[in-house]
Amino acid sequence: MSITTSKDFYRILGVSEDAGKDEIRKAYRKLAKRHHPDANAGNPEAAERFKEIGEAYSVLSNDEKRQQYDQMRKYGGFDPRASRAQGRPGQAGSEAFSFDDLGGLGDIFSSIFDRGRRRTEGFERRGPRRGQDVKFAVEISLKTAVKGGKISIEVPITEECTTCSGSGARPGSGLRSCVECGGSGTVSFGQGGFAVNRPCPACMGRGAVPEALCTSCGGGGQLQQKRKLQVTVPAGVDTGSKLRLTGQGARGESGGSPGDLILTFQVKPHSFFRRKGLDIHVTIPINVAQAILGSKVKVRTVHGSHAVLTIPPGTQSGTRFRIAGQGVTKDGRTGNQYVEVKVETPESMPEEGREKIREFAEVTGMRY
Ligand SMILES: [Zn+2]
Numbered sequence: 251m252s253i254t255t256s257k258d259f260y261r262i263l264g265v266s267e268d269a270g271k272d273e274i275r276k277a278y279r280k281l282a283k284r285h286h287p288d289a290n291a292g293n294p295e296a297a298e299r300f301k302e303i304g305e306a307y308s309v310l311s312n313d314e315k316r317q318q319y320d321q322m323r324k325y326g327g328f329d330p331r332a333s334r335a336q337g338r339p340g341q342a343g344s345e346a347f348s349f350d351d352l353g354g355l356g357d358i359f360s361s362i363f364d365r366g367r368r369r370t371e372g373f374e375r376r377g378p379r380r381g382q383d384v385k386f387a388v389e390i391s392l393k394t395a396v397k398g399g400k401i402s403i404e405v406p407i408t409e410e411c412t413t414c415s416g417s418g419a420r421p422g423s424g425l426r427s428c429v430e431c432g433g434s435g436t437v438s439f440g441q442g443g444f445a446v447n448r449p450c451p452a453c454m455g456r457g458a459v460p461e462a463l464c465t466s467c468g469g470g471g472q473l474q475q476k477r478k479l480q481v482t483v484p485a486g487v488d489t490g491s492k493l494r495l496t497g498q499g500a501r502g503e504s505g506g507s508p509g510d511l512i513l514t515f516q517v518k519p520h521s522f523f524r525r526k527g528l529d530i531h532v533t534i535p536i537n538v539a540q541a542i543l544g545s546k547v548k549v550r551t552v553h554g555s556h557a558v559l560t561i562p563p564g565t566q567s568g569t570r571f572r573i574a575g576q577g578v579t580k581d582g583r584t585g586n587q588y589v590e591v592k593v594e595t596p597e598s599m600p601e602e603g604r605e606k607i608r609e610f611a612e613v614t615g616m617r618y
């Protein structure tokens with residue numbers, strides 16, 4: 251089961267088991283001074299030793315923690331020889347010994363090594379846990395939104411690292427108490443009655459840091475993966491529509507089922523078609539002759555076909571026509587396509603044409 255707790259804090263400080271508080275403090279000060287990183291620049295061993303000393307002192311200088319630690323030792327769970335003899339490294343003794351067996355005595359170690367955020371293997375026997383749901387926004391074309399179809403997506407999914415089961419520790423190594431917060435997982439800000447406890451930034455509130463970092467995840471306990479998926483988009487989706495893909499979320503833990511992938515669609519704007527609910531709106535230009543004399547024009551529909559629209563003589567710019575049933579179909583309902591015409595005035599005209607327009611104006615009594 252443990253990990254750092256197999257360390258002999260008394261031996262680390264070089265004191266006997268019945269050493270008094272003063273003796274412990276003196277031993278700690280002496281050792282801390284000797285191994286302080288400032289006095290041992292560039293010496294990683296000294297830094298390690300310094301942390302170890304801090305860890306030992308944080309436990310032995312606290313009456314409550316020390317008492318519980320002593321009881322742990324007495325129960326045999328943290329005899330270094332015993333725990334090394336059992337099981338593989340890093341999981342030493344996990345089968346033979348459980349914190350659960352100790353009842354409340356495990357508190358100190360759960361407070362030191364497990365703040366409940368992350369699992370540290372063996373400290374807690376958790377049942378299967380369902381993986382997290384993953385949310386992802388997908389941009390699709392209007393055509394796909396309307397007609398549906400298959401698309402390929404690549405979803406970034408952050409999952410617990412399988413190598414270290416999320417602890418961030420290299421398999422075979424363990425956790426040690428965080429020096430920054432003395433293993434409590436929290437640090438205080440402010441003074442006296444105004445002190446506020448915050449999660450320790452060095453250990454992310456866990457109270458413990460890995461002795462050696464997992465090489466797969468670099469100690470973060472998580473891995474970001476890209477999952478390539480073929481997704482069938484149902485016809486009729488719109489911006490904001492969601493699609494839940496069961497079991498495509500993050501992997502479950504301890505044999506738990508995976509979470510779901512929840513896609514939110516974002517429909518790309520189209521240069522011609524505009525969508526409003528089930529209806530499709532377009533604007534087309536017509537010329538002056540078409541507006542005056544009437545015409546038949548071909549209009550593209552969102553379904554890829556063409557509809558023939560009859561423009562009656564004397565049509566005003568801005569008039570809207572309806573092409574029935576050429577909108578979006580969803581849940582058994584189908585919208586329409588609306589066509590707004592915009593009369594375009596020629597920007598240039600040969601003199602002959604201008605002469606005809608003058609005649610036209612005379613005939614119809616238009617002033618110009
Ligand atoms: Zn890892």
Ligand SMILES: [Zn+2]
Nearest residue numbers: 428431450453
């Ligand atoms: Zn900490």
